[in-house]
Amino acid sequence: MTLKHLSIINYKNLAQVELELSPKINCFVGNNGMGKTNLLDAVYYLSFCRSYTNPVDSQIIKHDADVCMLQGRYELEGQDGEEEIYCGLRRRQKKQFKRNKKEYEKLSDHIGFIPLVMISPADIEIIQGGSEERRKFMDMAISQFDKAYMHALIRYNNALQQRNATLKMDDNEIDFTLLELWEDQMAGEGELIFEKRQAFVKEFIPVFDEFYKRISLSNEKATFDYVSQLRENNFREALRQTRRRDIAVGHTTTGIHRDELEMLLDGFPIKKVGSQGQNKTYFVSMKLAQFHYLLKTGKRTPILLLDDIFDRLDAYRVEEIVKLVSSNEFGQIFISDTNRGSFDKILERINNSHHIYSVKDGEITVYA
Numbered sequence: 001m002t003l004k005h006l007s008i009i010n011y012k013n014l015a016q017v018e019l020e021l022s023p024k025i026n027c028f029v030g031n032n033g034m035g036k037t038n039l040l041d042a043v044y045y046l047s048f049c050r051s052y053t054n055p056v057d058s059q060i061i062k063h064d065a066d067v068c069m070l071q072g073r074y075e076l077e078g079q080d081g082e083e084e085i086y087c088g089l090r091r092r093q094k095k096q097f098k099r100n101k102k103e104y105e106k107l108s109d110h111i112g113f114i115p116l117v118m119i120s121p122a123d124i125e126i127i128q129g130g131s132e133e134r135r136k137f138m139d140m141a142i143s144q145f146d147k148a149y150m151h152a153l154i155r156y157n158n159a160l161q162q163r164n165a166t167l168k169m170d171d172n173e174i175d176f177t178l179l180e181l182w183e184d185q186m187a188g189e190g191e192l193i194f195e196k197r198q199a200f201v202k203e204f205i206p207v208f209d210e211f212y213k214r215i216s217l218s219n220e221k222a223t224f225d226y227v228s229q230l231r232e233n234n235f236r237e238a239l240r241q242t243r244r245r246d247i248a249v250g251h252t253t254t255g256i257h258r259d260e261l262e263m264l265l266d267g268f269p270i271k272k273v274g275s276q277g278q279n280k281t282y283f284v285s286m287k288l289a290q291f292h293y294l295l296k297t298g299k300r301t302p303i304l305l306l307d308d309i310f311d312r313l314d315a316y317r318v319e320e321i322v323k324l325v326s327s328n329e330f331g332q333i334f335i336s337d338t339n340r341g342s343f344d345k346i347l348e349r350i351n352n353s354h355h356i357y358s359v360k361d362g363e364i365t366v367y368a
Ligand SMILES: Nc1ncnc2c1ncn2[C@@H]1O[C@H](COP(=O)(O)OP(=O)(O)OP(=O)(O)O)[C@@H](O)[C@H]1O
Pocket: 011, 012, 013, 014, 030, 031, 032, 033, 034, 035, 036, 037, 038, 039, 059, 060, 061, 062, 063, 064, 308, 338, 359
C-alpha cells in the first residue's frame, strides 16, 4: 500500500501542499507547532474519514477558510493502476468522501480499504486514560480488517443508547417489551463482539510480548489481560438480572461497553509503576503488534505513521525501533521529528528510497 501523491488545501495550518512521496520512508522535520502532526493527520484522515487528533470536522478547516480538501493517489499491491481517495469539507455542510470520484454511501465502507497504523505521543492515553481508550484501541484494530465486527459494534451502541434512554424514563412510562427488544439486540451483538475481542487479544499478546522484549532488551515482563463481564455470565440473563439496579442508576451496568484491558508490567499495573520510557515502549509495542496483526489478516501492507515518538526513549530503544520499522516487513512509513539527527540515524541503516521534508509555518519543502 503506497501513497504516491498527496494534495492538501486548508487542512489545519497547511494551506496548500503537493507532495510526491517515497514508497518507503518519508521524514518531516521542523520545530514545534509547524504542521508536522497535521501532515501525518491528513494521511490518517484519508484512511479513517476522520482526524486522529480532533474529532470535530469544522475545527480542522483552516481558521480563515471555508473549504478544506484532501486528495491521495495510492498504489495497491498486486493491482494495476491507481486509486484516488478524495475528501472535501465545507463549513456547515456534510463532508464528501469519494473513491475514484464516486461518493461513498456510508463512510464505514471505506474503513480498512487503506490500512494504516498511527503511533503518536497521544497514545499514552491508551495506558493512562479511562477504559474507553483501551476499548477504542481494540475496536480500531479489529474494525480495520473485520467489517462484521464494526457493524455489530454500531448496532450494539445503538441498542445500548436506546436501552439507556428507556431506563431514564419514569417507572410507569417504561415499556418493558421494548426494553426486552433492546436487551436481545445487545445480547446478540455483544456475544459476537466479546468472542472477537477475546480471539484478537489471544493472538495479539504473544506478538506484543515479542516486540516489547525486542525494543527494551530487558527482562521486563509486559503483558495484558482481557477482562469482560461476559466471560462468566450469560449476557441476556445478566441484563435481565441487573434491570432493577440499572433503572435506579439510569444506565446499563453490564456489557461489553464495560470491558477492560488490564495492562501489566512485571505483574503490576503499568499505569501506576511504569516510567515514561516504559510507558512509551509499551504503547509503541502495542501499535507495532497491531501493524503485524493487520498485515497478517489483511491483503495489503499498512502504511505506518510515526509522529514524534523518539522523545524520552533511550538511545538503545530508539535504535531497536528504527531497526524494526526499516525491515522488509514494513512498507511505506511517514516519520515526524523536531530533530534532523533522529532521521540521519534512521537513514544510515536504510538503503531504501527516502525523502526528507522541512516543515515551517505550514509550508513543506524538500530538505536542502
Ligand atoms: N484549524 C486550524 N487552522 C489553522 N491552524 C491550525 C488549525 N488547527 C491547528 N492549527 C495550528 O497547527 C499548529 C500545530 O501543528 P502541529 O500539531 O502539526 O505541529 P507540530 O509541527 O507537529 O509540532 P510539535 O513538534 O510541537 O508536535 C498550531 O500552530 C495550531 O495553531
